[in-house]
Amino acid sequence: MTERSDADTEPTVGVVLEGGGFRGMYTSGVIDVWMERGITATATVGVSAGATFGCNFKSKQIGRALRYNKKYCADPRYASLRNWIFKGDLFSRDFAYGELPWKLDVFDSATFAADPMRFTIVATDIDTGEPVYHDLGPGDVTDIEWIRASASIPMVSHPVCLEGHRMLDGGVADSIPFQWMLDQGYDRTVVVLTQPEGYRKEPNNLMPVLRVWLRRYPNLVKLLANRHERYNAQLDRLAQLEAEGRVFVIRPSESVKMPMMVRDPQILEHAYQIGRTDAERALDALRAYLA
Numbered sequence: 001m002t003e004r005s006d007a008d009t010e011p012t013v014g015v016v017l018e019g020g021g022f023r024g025m026y027t028s029g030v031i032d033v034w035m036e037r038g039i040t041a042t043a044t045v046g047v048s049a050g051a052t053f054g055c056n057f058k059s060k061q062i063g064r065a066l067r068y069n070k071k072y073c074a075d076p077r078y079a080s081l082r083n084w085i086f087k088g089d090l091f092s093r094d095f096a097y098g099e100l101p102w103k104l105d106v107f108d109s110a111t112f113a114a115d116p117m118r119f120t121i122v123a124t125d126i127d128t129g130e131p132v133y134h135d136l137g138p139g140d141v142t143d144i145e146w147i148r149a150s151a152s153i154p155m156v157s158h159p160v161c162l163e164g165h166r167m168l169d170g171g172v173a174d175s176i177p178f179q180w181m182l183d184q185g186y187d188r189t190v191v192v193l194t195q196p197e198g199y200r201k202e203p204n205n206l207m208p209v210l211r212v213w214l215r216r217y218p219n220l221v222k223l224l225a226n227r228h229e230r231y232n233a234q235l236d237r238l239a240q241l242e243a244e245g246r247v248f249v250i251r252p253s254e255s256v257k258m259p260m261m262v263r264d265p266q267i268l269e270h271a272y273q274i275g276r277t278d279a280e281r282a283l284d285a286l287r288a289y290l291a
Contacts, residue, residue, distance in 0.1 A: 011187035011290060012042040015057075016178045019048025019151070019171045020194035022073075022258040025268045027192050028065040029275020030250055031057045037283065042186055043118035045133070045177050047170040050192075051121040051150040058119045059112040059139065066272045068105040070265035072096075079261050090156040090260070097148045102141075112139030122170030122177050123149040123160070129219030131173035132165055133180060153260070154224065155206075155213050172223045176234045178247060188290055191238065193251040200235070201228040248289040253278050 017027050027050060034040075035057065046054035053065040072078040077095040084090045091097075101107040112119075123132045123146070136143040142162075149160035149167040159166040174180065178191050204210065207225055214221050241247045256271040 013188040013190060013290065014181040014184055014186040015041045015044040016176060016181050016189065016191040017044065017046040017050030017054040018176050018192060018194050019046075019050045019169070020258075021049055021153075021260060022069070022262045022268060023194035023252075023256045023271065024049030024053040025066060025069065025258075025271040026194050026252050026256045026275040026278075028053045028056070029272040029277075030192050030279040032062050032066075032272075033276050033279035033283075035060060035062045040115075041117055041190075043120070043181070043184065045120040045122060045181055046150070047122045047175065047177060048151045049194075051147045051170070055107070055112065055119060055136070055139075055147060058115050058117045059108040060115065061108055061111075064105060064107075066268065068100060069268050071105075072100065073261075073265060073268060074263045084156050088158045090153065091151070093148065097144050101144060107139065107144070109139030109143075112143075113137065121146050121150040122174050122180075123165070123167035124170055124173035124220065124223065125165045126154075126159055126168050126214075126217045126220040127166055129173065129223050131170060131177070131180075132167060133177070134163075154220065155210060156260075168220070172220065172227060175227070175231050176238065178234070178238060178241070182247075189247045190286070190289075191247055191249045193249060194256060196252045196255050201231040203228050245289075248286055250278060250282050250286075253281075 031054065044054060044057055056064045076082055077092055079091045083092045119136045120133055121136060125132050134146050136146060145160060145162060149162060150170040152160055152168045154168050154172065157168060159168055176191065178189060181189050204224060204227065210224055211221055238249060242249050252274055254274060256274055262268060
């Protein structure tokens, strides 16, 4: 994340975008403010909704994520139990990742490809239980499939198969990939969370069902069973890094908790506006950190 200056060199900055389903509307509000202020990044890594909505950061499409989600959130072609029952995916591959980005609210793949920002998605290899970090390139159909892999929720999605991996939601293996970003060696790291300060993840109360449903993938089941422990450990480490000034964190000033499917566009608008407000409030501190 850099701003143009008269300095000969600028710090390289990596941005980390947490997932969280429709809580990603918060993230959309944050990055829309950044784009409006001419702020960009050297590299961005997005997990799940952080990938599906965060890709608009690189394609420079202010307001796109909010616009199409408000328009189609109540459309059963986008996300519905009917999709899951008849096609195996809660969020339709044909509509949400096909017709919508290529016909109805077009994803600007040309700008995405031309922009120098590195954009990486995180998915979970369900056979090995390892995270898969994949750099997107031309913003084409294959890239959208990688984004879909990152956002495919276990039990309500078919695995996405690409380059020898069978993959589901990246948040299962690496919910907040700040350590991966730190390992890339950029000068600054900015993390956008979708849970408020003080949040702690609880054990998954669906584990008995998940153990049966996903029994063919024991490594995935192990990840799901201890995900709350790993997530809370990430929060603890992130708080330490934040206190040391090594990372800059933006988190919701109030809860933006969402159900898996949202039918009311105003709920999405509310989370988006919280993101915008928090981003505006943090601008001076963010600039100071980048300086």
